[in-house]
Amino acid sequence: GAVxxxxxxxxxxxxxxxxxxxxxxxxxxxxxxxxxxQFPKQSLMLMATSNEGSxxxxxxxxxxxxxxxxxxxxxxxxxxxxxxxxxxxxxxxxSAHAAGAGTDxxxxxxxxxxxxx
Amino acid sequence: xxxxxxxxxxxxxxxxxxxLPCNHSTISGNEYVYWYRQIHSQGPQYIIHxxxxxxxxEMASLIITEDRKSSTLIxxxxxxxxxxxxxCIVRNNQAGTALIFGKGTTLSVSS
Numbered sequence: 001g002a003v004x005x006x007x008x009x010x011x012x013x014x015x016x017x018x019x020x021x022x023x024x025x026x027x028x029x030x031x032x033x034x035x036x037x038q039f040p041k042q043s044l045m046l047m048a049t050s051n052e053g054s055x056x057x058x059x060x061x062x063x064x065x066x067x068x069x070x071x072x073x074x075x076x077x078x079x080x081x082x083x084x085x086x087x088x089x090x091x092x093x094x095s096a097h098a099a100g101a102g103t104d105x106x107x108x109x110x111x112x113x114x115x116x117x
Numbered sequence: 118x119x120x121x122x123x124x125x126x127x128x129x130x131x132x133x134x135x136x137l138p139c140n141h142s143t144i145s146g147n148e149y150v151y152w153y154r155q156i157h158s159q160g161p162q163y164i165i166h167x168x169x170x171x172x173x174x175e176m177a178s179l180i181i182t183e184d185r186k187s188s189t190l191i192x193x194x195x196x197x198x199x200x201x202x203x204x205c206i207v208r209n210n211q212a213g214t215a216l217i218f219g220k221g222t223t224l225s226v227s228s
Binding site for chain 2: 004006031032034036043044045046049051091093095097105106107108109110111113
């Protein structure tokens, strides 16, 4: 159990286009999902916290108008990178917190590698 | 959340136990110790967590000192597939609290 999927696993796009990444909890309901990004040889950096049915909370330095997050259901959160530029190229990873679980464990998706040309 | 300190890298021979230390001297009473690992180009994988008692599961054992200021993750019989970056994270158990990752320990298992 506790499987989180992401789609797509990788994407290449031209500068100026928008890219949507989906994060799904497959066998549990997730009241809260988190989005991270990871640059080469660096650790994961938290971008935002997404709660079902409400606006996301962004970390300092993350542009909310550039990284649009929607958490419309208990099993799906989406991250849209708008007007992507080469500096947005990164590994984007989501995680989900299981609702009502006895222990608060976060489960991570496999990640989406974004390359902006 | 409290900060953790881990050695940047460690080596281990295949089949031997890998003991990964973590210092969390400023941990609060309501904070748990979590361990995750990340194999290259994959999402982090949950390993184990604990509050104050030692914990064991099918993947690893977690030993937490009595004063809770440090802990050790033990992989009893390391294999080549255990080569990864291991992250020790302290975090309270409030719903909606994110995991904040440090630099972790790169464990290299060799034959």
